[in-house]
Amino acid sequence: MSDSSPDGVRDRLGGSSRRIGPVLAVLAGVAFWGWLLTRWFNDWVLARVGVGPGAGENYLSPAPFEAAAETFEGTVATVGPVRLPMNWLATLFDGVALAIDIAPILADGAWNTIVLTGVSIVLGLFIAVPIAVLRVYGGPFRWIALAYTELIRGTPLLAQLFVLYYGLPLAVWINDLEMVGRGFVPEYAFWIAIIGFTINGSAYQTEYIRGALESVDEGQLTAARAIGMTRLEGIRHVVLPQTLRYGIPAWTNELVYLIKYSSLAGFITVPELYYRASRVASSTFEYTPIFTLLALVYLGLVLTATDAMGRLERRVAIPGLGQVGGRQQGTSKETRTDADETA
Template sequence: MPDWLQLMIQSLPSLVIAGLRFTVPLTLLSFVLGLLLGLLTALARLFGPAPLSLLARFYVWVIRGTPLLVQLFVIFYGLPSAGILLDAFPAALIGFTLNIGAYSSEIVRAAISSVPRGQWEAAYSIGMSWSQALRRTILPQATRVAVPPLSNTFISLVKDTSLAAAITVPELFQTAQRIVAVTYEPLILYIEAALLYLVLSSILSSLQRQLEARFARYGGYLEART
């Protein structure tokens, strides 16, 4: 067996364990929390009072206008100078959540805006309140529009979690770096890490296609009802 293949086989368990312990949880938690933050931000921008809408705009402007790596450094390395100490994983979770929240808010805002005004009027005509119209009529239709770009954001987040290595989170990529420091085989280990990210992204892309097909059928059902 070639030495490079033997090295990849030996390092694979460590990389997979790091992915399962840190990369996957960091991705899932950041996306769920970021999506919730994005929904609230989008609603604030569309329907909130002027001060709240302005605050939401400012948040989106700052996060989208600065690099994610810089945001992580500010949270993990910068905040301690202000007396705020965070462990690596919570710092990464906060950074990714804020980043996903800003980008997903634009997706959600555009999806809600794409629903025809007549849908609001139809909901009001049958006695729904604003919150009921939003929950029962607008958001289900907006979800169909938002699923493809949000799925792409989720897949990108899987790869972006490698940036957490820069703030010492022992996820998949930093584990590869640690093995490189011992074996002095960066090409082999980094290719192996890239292949693992590729496999994970491919699985998620397949799930994305199935999810989009399901929402397309659901969208057809909604259109048939209206």
């Protein structure tokens, strides 16, 4: 890709057909988020004031697609001497009808998945940063951070969720809170899932941030202390701003994992994307098309997340820190300035 401004997902999809790729990616993004946003707006706002089809109701009727599927069922098209079976068209129309049917459910589940992931990753970051600092600069207290990350990373996420949900009195406490489960405040299982993902995610993020902390040159902290900053001030104002920039690619990785791991919340009855889809599948037995549609929604969320993080990385990029534009040396695209610098 000789383009000097690589553009995340769009670039990767671009490939050889660079003109069509980005356009298609933008169209797909607009369609995906247009669907989600209008769906949420319809379910939460319009349905309350009695406008539109109502909460959770289809925009379109699946009936015409079902009828179309029926007409193609078992038919064979004859083009001259060639006879083409048309069953695949029937399957396609069936799929579209099914998609129309379960789209409201998927949109609702997607909202829960987004909130679960978003809240957990941010809370997890706030826990991970101090623990990673403790791990790298903590001296004799390093083992505390080490024990935390090893314990959390060494046990299955599902087991952690079950312990939080069934094993501790946590569920009772949260359930006793007045506001839980009323209006827009979700049920207690949702809160337990957030706690579980926050703790679990923080352990993995700690490792990523530790790696980024260690990649900051030691002289940076020395220089900060030489002008009279305390160690903590130096870490806060000099080391961490660099660390977090170095850490964005790895952190994106954790975000992508968490979007998909959040499906485990379904096992403690949180109505997120996977849980909603699997409930429909087990009542209709349409496993293959439903899980294919489910996978597409996850794909949409993940590609959006990586694209957004790519934008963030470029936005906070600073000359000489990190490798936002990819490495230049040793490639045929080596620029004059780089050659000068290394000379």
